[in-house]
Amino acid sequence: MTSTFPSPIADKSKNEEGAVFAPRFDASGLITAVVTDAGDGTLLMVAHMNEEALRLTLDTGIAHYWSRSRKALWKKGETSGNLQTITEIRTDCDQDAIWLKVKVAGDGPTCHTGRRSCFYRTISLGDGKAVLIKE
Amino acid sequence: MTSTFPSPIADKSKNEEGAVFAPRFDASGLITAVVTDAGDGTLLMVAHMNEEALRLTLDTGIAHYWSRSRKALWKKGETSGNLQTITEIRTDCDQDAIWLKVKVAGDGPTCHTGRRSCFYRTISLGDGKAVLIKE
Numbered sequence: 278m279t280s281t282f283p284s285p286i287a288d289k290s291k292n293e294e295g296a297v298f299a300p301r302f303d304a305s306g307l308i309t310a311v312v313t314d315a316g317d318g319t320l321l322m323v324a325h326m327n328e329e330a331l332r333l334t335l336d337t338g339i340a341h342y343w344s345r346s347r348k349a350l351w352k353k354g355e356t357s358g359n360l361q362t363i364t365e366i367r368t369d370c371d372q373d374a375i376w377l378k379v380k381v382a383g384d385g386p387t388c389h390t391g392r393r394s395c396f397y398r399t400i401s402l403g404d405g406k407a408v409l410i411k412e
Numbered sequence: 413m414t415s416t417f418p419s420p421i422a423d424k425s426k427n428e429e430g431a432v433f434a435p436r437f438d439a440s441g442l443i444t445a446v447v448t449d450a451g452d453g454t455l456l457m458v459a460h461m462n463e464e465a466l467r468l469t470l471d472t473g474i475a476h477y478w479s480r481s482r483k484a485l486w487k488k489g490e491t492s493g494n495l496q497t498i499t500e501i502r503t504d505c506d507q508d509a510i511w512l513k514v515k516v517a518g519d520g521p522t523c524h525t526g527r528r529s530c531f532y533r534t535i536s537l538g539d540g541k542a543v544l545i546k547e
Contacts, residue, residue: 407470
């Protein structure tokens with residue numbers, strides 16, 4: 278692995294307009310990663326990365342995350358074969374989120390339930406009570 | 413406001429396949445919200461909601477967030493006029509993230525820097541060093 282990332286940039290303008298990638302990990306050492314399909318833009322999943330996962334993602338071009346439930350580094354698709362190859366990575370204005378555009382290998386599902394996307398339920402409001410409706 | 417949300421569902425299958433919306437807020441009481449344009453699907457921003465913000469979003473159809481930097485409820489666009497009207501809300505398999513599809517009012521920018529999206533910089537790798545490139 279190459280060296281770690283620079284510390285978050287305190288100067289707001291430099292952080293927002295500069296060329297230095299200095300990701301801002303939260304109090305738990307994590308940064309949010311939004312993952313969309315490089316082909317049609319579908320939102321596939323939201324996950325988290327610690328510094329090692331982000332470093333590995335940048336170094337290998339394959340998405341790595343930090344599993345909060347398993348408390349372990351997580352090379353997405355290592356077991357299922359549905360690895361995510363990065364086509365583009367972006368960060369946002371305050372550098373506390375990452376957007377990955379990916380191509381999913383294998384038979385395609387990203388969600389562990391077997392679905393293509395983890396976002397397979399809409400929230401519907403009726404009588405002030407939110408109900409989930411599957412696609 | 414209507415009542416609060418049910419507690420997170422411990423049973424994995426019920427949580428993933430059921431119709432009860434029981435959002436899983438993190439240790440800070442927040443849930444991640446991914447915000448895309450209802451028209452062309454562009455990722456506009458990533459933000460966070462506390463229970464009140466999520467409740468207000470569902471009740472009014474206008475996106476509300478929790479500003480981590482200001483530690484305050486944040487009705488997005490209240491000052492700028494660029495309010496976000498929800499066309500669809502989804503949650504993910506484990507109910508710890510929200511996806512909002514929104515129509516942005518006014519002159520359109522979502523990012524406080526004046527850009528349409530907060531994700532205006534790609535991360536480019538050169539000699540193992542990540543560099544940000546503006547659109």
